[in-house]
Amino acid sequence: MCEHPPSAAPGLPQYPGAERLVESVAGQALALRGLTKVFDGRTVVDHIDLDVPAGSFFGLVGPNGAGKTTTLSMVTGLLRPDGGRVVLAGVDVWADPVTAKTRMGVLPDGLRLFERLSGSELLSYIGRLRGIDAATVRSRAAELMAVLDLADAGTKLVADYSTGMRKKITLAAALLHSPPVLLLDEPLEAVDPVSARAIRTVLTRYTQAGGTVVFSSHVMALVENLCSHVAVMSRGRIVAAGVVAEVRGAAPSLEDAFLHLVGADDAGMGGLQWLGSSSG
Numbered sequence: 001m002c003e004h005p006p007s008a009a010p011g012l013p014q015y016p017g018a019e020r021l022v023e024s025v026a027g028q029a030l031a032l033r034g035l036t037k038v039f040d041g042r043t044v045v046d047h048i049d050l051d052v053p054a055g056s057f058f059g060l061v062g063p064n065g066a067g068k069t070t071t072l073s074m075v076t077g078l079l080r081p082d083g084g085r086v087v088l089a090g091v092d093v094w095a096d097p098v099t100a101k102t103r104m105g106v107l108p109d110g111l112r113l114f115e116r117l118s119g120s121e122l123l124s125y126i127g128r129l130r131g132i133d134a135a136t137v138r139s140r141a142a143e144l145m146a147v148l149d150l151a152d153a154g155t156k157l158v159a160d161y162s163t164g165m166r167k168k169i170t171l172a173a174a175l176l177h178s179p180p181v182l183l184l185d186e187p188l189e190a191v192d193p194v195s196a197r198a199i200r201t202v203l204t205r206y207t208q209a210g211g212t213v214v215f216s217s218h219v220m221a222l223v224e225n226l227c228s229h230v231a232v233m234s235r236g237r238i239v240a241a242g243v244v245a246e247v248r249g250a251a252p253s254l255e256d257a258f259l260h261l262v263g264a265d266d267a268g269m270g271g272l273q274w275l276g277s278s279s280g
């Protein structure tokens, strides 16, 4: 008789206590517990705990190299953690990655798209991969392309898209299956104000309808305007998290609070006295 407990699917590591963990974070769209990543002996994400309430617009901010992309990559199933757990929309991401991926829409860092497809073909391909019937894909794709101001770009090859258009078509692809959680790595970086407004409008509408957005950004004013919640990451750790007003505290702006939290508010302009002086 077999003495061993029932095993996970072949090839998948076991995650004991997955059900208990999922129960304990009910009500959170996303929960991280002890999430850790080590590269070449250096801990770049250091035992992170984080709760993202369902329906929140959640900004993840931090200086370059803080670990934001690494964290989002572990949340989206792209990068295997060295420790800790991720529960997204009631699913333990690394215990059941296939189900977890049906519940998320992702705009990853370093967009890789099918360059030789047109925008419409790309959405139709992604929609079919997601198992959505062709008529629904067509109507959702048309609506998304209209609100994102991409309607005229439907027949253009993705290879000829601008940066803003690439972000918008990827966002449309991430929304096509109407997931409960959207994870976006710097969705507004290098995007012009017109495209940025279209993206903001869609994201705001999505959260008003009950969806949860988690996005990383360096633009503090944007996070302060758009987000209900924020987490500040520094050197692989979460140094503050919660409702934006709480994290800002008594500081005049979120940016001031951020600079203080990451220890950059006293960065002096020592030296450089020669800069701009006409004496050469």
Ligand SMILES: Nc1ncnc2c1ncn2[C@@H]1O[C@H](COP(=O)(O)OP(=O)(O)OP(=O)(O)O)[C@@H](O)[C@H]1O
Residues within 6 Å of the ligand: 039, 040, 044, 062, 063, 064, 065, 066, 067, 068, 069, 070, 071
């Ligand atoms: N594949 C990798 N191999 C080794 N080190 C890596 C790898 N990916 C990231 N790192 C390192 O991990 C640290 C965190 O990087 P990460 O890209 O997660 O930061 P970030 O907060 O997203 O930064 P940015 O705001 O510049 O995008 C950095 O020091 C980076 O050099």
